[in-house]
Amino acid sequence: MLRTAALSLLLLLGGWGAASWLTYDFQVWTDEGARRLEVALRPVPAPAVAVEGPDTPALALSALLRQDGGVTIVDFIYTHCQTVCLTLGGSFQQLQAALQADAATGQASGVRLLSISFDAARDDVPALRAYAARLGADPALWRFVRVPAPAQQQALLLRLGVVVVPDGRGDYEHNAALLVFDRDGRLVRVFDLAEQQLALDYARHLARQARTPVVAQGPS
Template structure:
């Protein structure tokens, strides 16, 4: 009996230790939650991938995000999406309105990055931006032009995109990137005000 109790206790202890390790001290129970904590603890630099978009000279994503001036709020989309991406577009529309309403224009930019380079060429992105009533002074639409570089970016920021035959299944979030092009925080769409407040805090010189 005593031996059985000791073995059971050891197994429970090992299980708890494993769970604590996998959930960052029981702070999270999902892969998405783990991603958010890991990014907060160790910011992720934007990889060296090319981007193209309406009204934007061809260049690197780092040049767009790490411009030394703007804090970026980033979302990942594809223009044929009729679910999560439209919800994200609504969130960005509201953020854009909040930025436009400020008496002093803040150094915050909104960036929608397409992960569907075959269909989302710059012309298609321009049409989509018009549909979203995007103001290019605040809100940029870009694509990474090759599938290989797109995968590099998605892997770096741990964005899950799974082709389902015709379209994609993907996770959705608001990513806050600093002036050096480092991903600092990840927020749910439901936390849009928190994400915007954090971006404004950084833009005003606040600490991460």
């Protein structure tokens, strides 16, 4: 009896310890949650993959994200998508309207938007330009790019934890999220699509921090 109770206690403690380790002390219970916590704890530098798009000459993604010292909210889309990408497009339209309102008050937020296509075979520059026009994208605030090289595209998706699976009918199953990159081109937070306002507020906060000069503290 005592031996059975002791063994049960050991198994319980072992299971609790394993669960605690796997879920970062019970903070997350899914792979996606773990990924987001990992990003928050250890920001991910964007790889120097080559991108191109309307109003964006070919250059490295890492350089594009660092341009002008701004903060960037990124999503991953493809222009033939008739499901989640439509929701992402609507979300970015609302984000763009909020950023335009910021600028109209004379308080430009320092936040911009970037949509990256993972369907480079069909989403060439003219296709991205037409898609941007349909969504009413302002190129000063919202740009569209693709990664022409398939190997670089796969490396980018893997680095950022973006899951894209061909469905065998010319379309894709993919996760949808809002990725916030700081002015150094590092992925610092991942938000659910439903957390659109939270993503915007966080990006605004980062941009304000970047513009605030650091005051040196003298000896006390």
